[in-house]
Amino acid sequence: MTQGLPEPLIYARGLVKRFGNFVAVDGIDLDVAAGEAFGFLGPNGAGKSSTMRMIGCVSPTSGGTLRILGLDPRTQGPQIRARLGVVPQLDTLDLELTVRENLLIYGRYFGLPRSVVRERAEQLLDFVQLADRAEDKVEPLSGGMKRRLTIARSLINEPQVLLLDEPTTGLDPQARHVVWDRLFRLKHQGVTLVLTTHYMDEAEQLCDRLVVMDKGRIAAEGSPRELIEQYSSRDVVELRFPLGENEVAAEKLIGLGDRLEVLPDRVLLYADDGDGCLDEVHARGVTPVSVLVRRSTLEDVFLRLTGRSLVD
């Protein structure tokens, strides 16, 4: 698919990151093409942020090959960083400065002329809908506004690649949708987006292609659609039974659908035809307390690939 293009913007082979004896990233391969929206999904500790930091050239690789924009992060870090935009997981805004000052300072870090930075700052404040707060200090802004300011700031150097580490974690639903909308516009302007998330809806909304990471490795790769087709069924039937009766009910359901999963609070049947499957459930004389037939989501893929045990 990337044939004909000169070189992927991000190219990794056998990429490794070690912290002492701990292997955070365990030999992954990546190709991100220009204009793509590429996502890293995975539970906490899967190695997403470590990978992002290596791509952002603020963390030396421990092994393998990594090339960003055709350049070598080991020797050309500053040149690469000059063409990247970074939205870190934790905001690094200066709360004491105003919204506009945060943009001006950041633009100066790139060595851009003052006049250019000023002009871009105004455009970006419009873009992230903060123009009316330009003179306000950052401190009292809402989480969503701060996030938008961080995004505006990351765009001050007109980056070719925008790296977003959990861009909407901690935001309320309205704020998340505003952020998604802005990112969607950037994608349409041709900015390559690389993001990490553990929100499946975020990945489905934004990503053309994504990898699911688990324990430092890539567990699966593809478009959201492909991953659902490959790792889940079209539909999922969720059945709830009175407390403690899940196991008993599940035994009667063996053989239905592609796969059966018993959770503490419900039984899941994965099937390509959810309604048909439900008919068979009833035909076997099983009567759940409540029933939900729904489409498979990335979340089903994610939980299948990375397990349901809690990662702290």
Place this chain on the structure above:
Amino acid sequence: MSTLSSLPAMRSYSYWLQVYKRTWRGTVITSVVSPVMYLAAMGVGLGSLVKGGQGTGGLSYLQFVAPGLLAATAMQIGSAEATYPVLGGFKWIRNYHAAAVTPLSPGAILAGHLMWIATRGAMASGIYLAIVAAFGGLRTSLAILALPVCVLVALAFAAPVAAYAATREMDNGFAALQRFGIVPMFLFSGTFFSVTQLPWAIRPIAYITPLWHGVQLTRDLTTGQLESGGAWLVPVHVGYLLALTALGVFLALKYFRSRLTV
């Protein structure tokens, strides 16, 4: 076109300048009020009880104590500006991390901050020097050279303290540094009385404090009379302060790198 302001260290410097534009009023007031109070209390008040003599090298007490206070101010600015602001750059405001994802290197981030601290040292010392002059505490126009010496003193403290701060996760070491490092130096490194008044057994401790070297230099310059050791000690003092600055920069660079590129 490459100009001075496009140098990476200057870009990091401009951050501190921008922040300072919000807070300069308070620091200027401190920089004026503090020397006036100290010089009035120590130089004039206490000085009225102190007869200049052998212990002051024949100087009036005001003339004796003013260069001490001058160097001590540079020390305090240098160390204070390298504690909370440096740790805050990593931990609280995280402005170092913000800069680290841009083309700026850890070295440029550090250099910009140290240059800023040097600027603050120069500003505070310049105001101090002018006020000493107004009090009649300067005996020669050579005293103007005390200004670069104060900048050097500020850096000789700022660089090692920044290195220390860069290794910290919490700020609880800073109070100890102040209590067991800065305050004892302020009191015993020749600021208020000559180190030769100290018992001979503890005198070597005073000689290895960087403040003593700074005070000797500022006193040589503002009074126009060299300390009893003679001219050869001047390069020793300057060399000592430069060495300390260099060591501090070396260590700070190491810790900044390891903390910003993990």
